[in-house]
Amino acid sequence: MLTKRIIPCLDIRDGQTVKGINFVNIRDAGDPVELGKSYVEQGADELIFLDITATVENRQTFSLLVEKIALNVNIPFTVGGGIRSEDDVSRLLDAGADKITINSAAVANPGLIDILANRFGSQCVVLAIDANNEEEDWIVYVHGGRTPTEIKALEWASEAVQRGAGEILLTSMNHDGTKNGYALDITRQVSETLPVPVIASGGAGTHQHFIDVFTEGKADAALAASIFHFSEIPIPELKQFLHKNDIAVRL
Amino acid sequence: MKVAVIKYNAGNIQSVRIALERLSLTPKVTDDPDIITRSDKVIFPGVGEASSAMEYLKERDLDQLLLNLKIPVLGICLGLQLMCHHSEENDTDCLGIFDTTVRRFPPGDKVPHMGWNTVCNLKGSLFKDIPEKSFVYFVHSYFAETIPTTIAGTNYILDFASALEKDNYFAVQFHPEKSGPIGEKILKNFLEL
Numbered sequence: 399m400l401t402k403r404i405i406p407c408l409d410i411r412d413g414q415t416v417k418g419i420n421f422v423n424i425r426d427a428g429d430p431v432e433l434g435k436s437y438v439e440q441g442a443d444e445l446i447f448l449d450i451t452a453t454v455e456n457r458q459t460f461s462l463l464v465e466k467i468a469l470n471v472n473i474p475f476t477v478g479g480g481i482r483s484e485d486d487v488s489r490l491l492d493a494g495a496d497k498i499t500i501n502s503a504a505v506a507n508p509g510l511i512d513i514l515a516n517r518f519g520s521q522c523v524v525l526a527i528d529a530n531n532e533e534e535d536w537i538v539y540v541h542g543g544r545t546p547t548e549i550k551a552l553e554w555a556s557e558a559v560q561r562g563a564g565e566i567l568l569t570s571m572n573h574d575g576t577k578n579g580y581a582l583d584i585t586r587q588v589s590e591t592l593p594v595p596v597i598a599s600g601g602a603g604t605h606q607h608f609i610d611v612f613t614e615g616k617a618d619a620a621l622a623a624s625i626f627h628f629s630e631i632p633i634p635e636l637k638q639f640l641h642k643n644d645i646a647v648r649l
Numbered sequence: 650m651k652v653a654v655i656k657y658n659a660g661n662i663q664s665v666r667i668a669l670e671r672l673s674l675t676p677k678v679t680d681d682p683d684i685i686t687r688s689d690k691v692i693f694p695g696v697g698e699a700s701s702a703m704e705y706l707k708e709r710d711l712d713q714l715l716l717n718l719k720i721p722v723l724g725i726c727l728g729l730q731l732m733c734h735h736s737e738e739n740d741t742d743c744l745g746i747f748d749t750t751v752r753r754f755p756p757g758d759k760v761p762h763m764g765w766n767t768v769c770n771l772k773g774s775l776f777k778d779i780p781e782k783s784f785v786y787f788v789h790s791y792f793a794e795t796i797p798t799t800i801a802g803t804n805y806i807l808d809f810a811s812a813l814e815k816d817n818y819f820a821v822q823f824h825p826e827k828s829g830p831i832g833e834k835i836l837k838n839f840l841e842l
Contacts, residue, residue: 472671473786494664520761593759593760594759648765
């Protein structure tokens, strides 16, 4: 049976993990490679590394980091942040990433999705959407959630899938950081409307939130950052809990 | 050990190279017939579309080369599908090493089949010391129909062949290079054949 995926997300700046990390068995908590390896050992199903570096020069640092991650991580991993072109994607896939996420650049130029899907295959093109709930509608934001657009999240997700996106990473800006649970309504809407897998993101705070997003939210995968980084919810414990509650997970 | 990874117009080839490097090997990613035939093991990986991949292989006579190899060959993902008789993906005649057909998943759930799923009814040396119902990582929209030479099966929407074996040819639909310690063990089993 296909299992639901648990995906830790690591924010990277200048080659180092950004959010404070509170793990006991890691030599250097800021080292994304060490942290990634630790998550693999704990049973993470995939990893996502987001480069939040602002400058072009430091993008090179990120590619080098991706090479190191690939040599040390034997499960699929996705990378994103600042991807604008075919060349960016080619460089990251050559460095050993399995999938890439695109966000603002795809909103600015939707044709980029077609180009990437045709050249590299839909399976490695993940469309990331930052959505904010405003007056009954979910509105797409770009530039790290700073700039609103006039696009509705579900419409954008549908268009992206038609253009060749193979997976949707859906972050609810209203829920992100609250630890009050995932956005179940929009996650379910996107997941039930589209034929591709949906990764829910934003709001994880308790074990129950994961059950809710997999059952009510119909998500295929759930992403979280701080609750894993600070070991508030260890992944092995979370997976046992999900298993006991009849959610199919890889143990 | 000399391991050749067939280079062609399909994705995911770097991941296989890197997985072999994790096992302390130095594989050659190549389309050079001499290097391929003089290797100890050949890996035929790939993620992509069947007809353009077959066209590319034929243009370079890599199809005949693959068919005539006597050394162990491991197809991965698209590699497995291209080693079958025919693929529904753009109605493509493939290599015909395995006498089975590749079909698109029928409606019933999301396609691609993406994520961790189990392999069952494991047979043969490729799955030596691999427990039944081990989890491996899949990403695919087409599947090979089960035949007598199936050495592993998986269920998604329906039952399909997740691994095949015939003579010196082996193939897996999942990605051993991305399937954690279980995947590494399967790769090691192949390298130790």
